[in-house]
Amino acid sequence: MFTCLDKWRRSLLGAGLAAACIGAAAATGAVPAEGPLRACADPDNLPFSSAAEGPKGFYVELADKLSEALGRGAAQEVWHSTLYARRAVRSTLLARRCDLYIGLPAEGDFMRPQVVMSAPFAVHHYALVLPPGQRISGVAELRGRRVAVQLLTPPHQLLATTEGMQTVTVRSPEEGLQALADGQADVAWLWGPSAGYHNRTRHAERWQVLATDGPGMAWPVAIGFRRDDAALRAQVQQQLDGLQGWITGLAAKYGFPAGPALPLAAADAPVLRLAAAGAVGGLMGQATAAVVADAAGSDAMLSRGRTLFNTNCSHCHGPNAQSPEARIDLRKLGRRYGDEMTEVFHATVRAGRPDKGMPAWKGVLAEDDIASIKAFVDSVQQRK
Ligand code: HEC
Known part of the structure; x- marks a missing residue:
């Protein structure tokens, strides 16, 4: 159990953590029918949750x-970092340390x-x-403007695979706004909340x-x-049904963009797999930071990769890897091979499948x- 240690380290963030930690460690049985609801939350993920002084979060x-x-008084927060969403849910909710986890992906x-x-x-x-x-009513209108996007998010991916876009890659929404403030970008396309x-x-x-x-742009939680x-x-569902208006008001209080949403992305736009798989929903603000920290990819690498692809591979696999023929549609590699995808990719690209019409690239490409x-x-x- 690393969580109490984790909390202790993070206790710089605010008082109350040590108490929550002790409470959490003691509570391992079934959900008590009374007393405060225990809600898992990230101690440092505003606008969603915070253990520090100031706004508590949505x-x-x-x-x-x-x-x-439910007549149980204010909730008791059980703090745990959501940097790795699945791990967080496993070691809190599924370990019976809290009763509910707000902000998980609904889809x-x-x-x-x-x-x-x-x-x-x-x-x-x-x-x-x-x-x-x-006003901007379509992706094409972003041409000629410098668009700040968060690395490896769906907007980044959409723009990186659209010809003629000029992106300024940032690591967080804060950085995106700063790029606008500093005049380094004209527009930004960021995690809305x-x-x-x-x-x-x-x-x-x-x-x-x-x-x-558009695909990957909306995350029901x-x-x-x-x-x-x-x-x-x-x-809880019964209460939620009655609270919908209050929730809308709460979202407005935190400055979340309200609808109706602009249908900007092309309907067939590919969706970034990383975002769909791990960095999800309300965890996104944080999780993207983790993904970014781990990611070997960068804006330059992606657009170089796209150019190389369109020079060497597209005449068989389709421009931007969009092939109408399922057998050679490389957008389906992840679905087809799951965790083996990377291995299959490298083996196939290096050695080719000469008998099937796929050339070997070892020695041809660096x-x-x-x-x-x-x-x-x-x-x-x-998306899977
Ligand atoms: C001359 C046509 C051609 C070119 C050029 C080509 N490929 Fe292929 N590629 C194929 C064919 C055909 C297959 C399917 C082979 C089979 O049926 O097993 C294939 C299969 C693959 C596969 C495995 C797909 C799967 O689902 O198993 C990968 C990965 C791949 N190609 C990547 C590339 C990359 C990357 C490039 C460019 C560097 C490239 N290919 C260039 C024809 C081509």
């Missing part, structure tokens, strides 16, 4: 509201069947951040933050429960060319 306020609505099969979800209670969007008065929150709290609402829609806690889930192509191919994998 999810923490919702946890309090739900706990109160897909995130940690099912161990985790069951409420109905979605909010949808977070990637959002365009632009000066007041300006964080961009909206920082626009309000640090930049005096200097920009408009407009929700965008739900509350996760353990599979065997169906009764609690039903109780190793770092192959690595760049791989980064590009990774970026266009279709």
Whole structure:
């Protein structure tokens, strides 16, 4: 168990952590029917949750509201970093250290069947951040502007695979807003809740933050429960249904972009696999930072990979790897091979499959060319 140690290290962030830690360690049985709801939350993930002085965050306020609505007083937070979302859920919710986990992805099969979800209670969007008065109604209108995007997010991926786009890669929504403030970018396309929150709290609402829609741009979030806690889930769902208006108000208070979302992305735009697989929902603000820290890919590498691909591979595998023929559609590699994808890719590209019409590239392309192509191919994998 590293969590108490973890908390102790993070206790610089605020008081109350040590108490939560002790409480959490003691509570290992079934969900108690009374006393405060125990909600897992990240101690350092504003605008969603924070253990520090100041705003508690969207999810923490919702946890309090739900706990109160159930007549159990304010919620008790069980703090744990969500840098690695699955690990966080495993070592908190599934370890019975808390009763619910707010802000998990409502769609897909995130940690099912161990985790069951409420109905979605909010949808977070990637959002365009632009000066007041300006309007953008399609991706093409971003041409000729410097667009700040977070590395390896769906907007980044969309723009990196669209001809003629000029991106400024940033590592966080804060950095994206700073790039705008410093005049290094004209527009930014960032994780909406964080961009909206920082626009309000640090930049005096200097920009408009407009929700965008399209593949990978909208993330419905739900509350996760353990599979065997169906009764609690039903109780909470009933409260949630009555709180929808209050939740919308809470999102506005934190500066989250409100709808209707601009349908910016092309309908067939590929979705970044990393984002779809791990860096999800409300965990996104943090998780992207983790993904970024781990990622070997970079903007330059992706666009180099795309160019190399379109020079060497596209006449068989389609421009930008979009082949109408499923057998050689490299966007399906991840689906086809799962964890083996990297191995299959490198083996096939080096040795080819000469009897099947796939040439060998070993000695033809340099190793770092192959690595760049791989980064590009990774970026266009279709959502599972
Ligand atoms: C002359 C046509 C041609 C070119 C050029 C070509 N490929 Fe292929 N590639 C194929 C064919 C055909 C297959 C399917 C082989 C089979 O059926 O097993 C294939 C298969 C693959 C596979 C395995 C797909 C799978 O699902 O198993 C990968 C990965 C791949 N190619 C990558 C590349 C890359 C990267 C390049 C450019 C550096 C490239 N190919 C260039 C024809 C080509």
